[in-house]
Amino acid sequence: MTPQNLVFDLLPQAVMHALGWTLLHSLWQGALLAVVLAAVLALMHRHSAATRYYVAGAGLVVLLGLAVITFLQVYEPNGGAYLMNHAEGAAGSVTATVSLPDAEASSGYFASVWAQSQAYFNQHLPAVVALWLLGMVMMGLRLLGGWAYVQRLKTYRTRPVPEAWQHKAQELSRQLGITQLVRVVESAMVKVPLVIGHFKPIVLLPIGALTGLSTAQIEAVLAHELAHVHRRDYLMNLLQSLVETLFFFHPAVWWISDCVRTEREHACDDLAIALCGDSLTYAYALTTLEELTMKKNEKSPRMAMAFSGRRRSLLSRITRVVQKSTLRPSFSEGFLASCAVIAGVLVFSASAWAKYPAKMEKWSLRSRLPPP
Structure with missing residues (x-):
């Protein structure tokens, strides 16, 4: 049995589709969050360790929350499987309709590349989810073994x-x-x-x-x-x-x-x-x-x-x-750290809002596709 067939047997196709895209989106979300957190912690080098601890801990909570939000946005109970089966054909139709000159042609080219990329990732989502499930099971067993060992130490x-x-x-x-x-x-x-x-x-x-x-x-x-x-x-x-x-x-x-x-x-x-x-x-x-x-x-x-x-x-x-420093955090450091946090929030918000037009376009595209 291939990993793809195993995933299809374990998870509904809509869940597998949303989970796969959530894992892919977590790559850039986690990287961007780490960059923002590194900038904030660098600007807060004179703050107390307790404050820096809460900021770093909030980073983990935010990443977990972003994954949940992404899953809920991508999950489509009635449309995930249909879109996966027709994604490749949709990418071809987008490519065929893009023949406009200058700026519109350039915009259409990027839309075509994005559609083809979506089709490629949709095709390999079962393998991505299968590898993630296998790794999570191994990590879960490691965590369970560590917990059992710690209980024994008591x-x-x-x-x-x-x-x-x-x-x-x-x-x-x-x-x-x-x-x-x-x-x-x-x-x-x-x-x-x-x-x-x-x-x-x-x-x-x-x-x-x-x-x-x-x-x-x-x-x-x-x-x-x-x-x-x-x-x-x-x-x-x-x-x-x-x-x-x-x-x-x-x-x-x-x-x-x-x-x-x-x-x-x-x-x-x-x-x-x-x-x-x-x-x-x-x-x-x-x-x-x-x-x-x-x-x-x-x-x-x-x-x-x-x-x-x-x-x-x-x-x-x-x-x-x-050699603990007795310096207090300055106003400029706190202001710059706040600006870094606000910038990160704006980037995440912009990416979230950008998904809504794409999602509406996807539903419109699905309505124009022939039935399976």
Whole structure:
């Protein structure tokens, strides 16, 4: 059975048609969104990490929303299959009618190219959707396996920390305004501190962290992990995983998601330093834990928020903590960032409005085509 036949058996033709075009449109939508986001983040380099985090996170939400809107615009329950069967003939008819001189001929030429391109993509949409479904299933299994592993970490080879540290975690939770109880345990399965869960969060400390770090450093580590709980980062991490699964093929999505993770760690760093009041102690804690991680050569699961994060970002985090700028964002930076956002919205709006005449023309073309 070919991928095309498999897709036709799994999905109605109208759904397959709309889904295929949504995936194709997401390529330029995601690329344009990444360009706008890069410009906005560059202009907001002196804003707080929390603000930059929300801006980057909004980029993922906007991309997901654009995909839903595109699907609803393209989806035609009674017309998708008919148009796919006659798209090639329609492209030929458009080419035949374009014989006007000068500007009209040029406009007709581009209309002919666009019609032929539509016919080509319509012909290969089943293969596009089949490959996307296969990749999404693989990514979904990877996500499910990561979730199962994280759930196992909660209870497997864990032991409670001394009461003094549990009380310290409760004290820090009260200072952050966390209402639920956050358990702190030592785990033989993790090599860096991390936090798991939203409704019943649990902080996992690697075996040896309590003896290898000073008291102030351990407090900084706990403050960072509790900052994740306070900011409800676990929910955003789930949303990121969902978007990464749906748009696994898009480099822009992975770049935006990487920006979200980077700014999330920076925001938690800022909260931990504000709570503990010593940036040098915090930087030493980052360095010491990274040394322990390198010795054990382990990585943290993606479904959890790890303290030290990715190794390639550790140096930038330490530099940022030690040499954190006290400059405030200027009015011009905020104004330019707003202009970049408005420009991006106008481009997306113009592209959306441009679809309406094309859609009306498509329905008119369908009414003139002979019945199948």
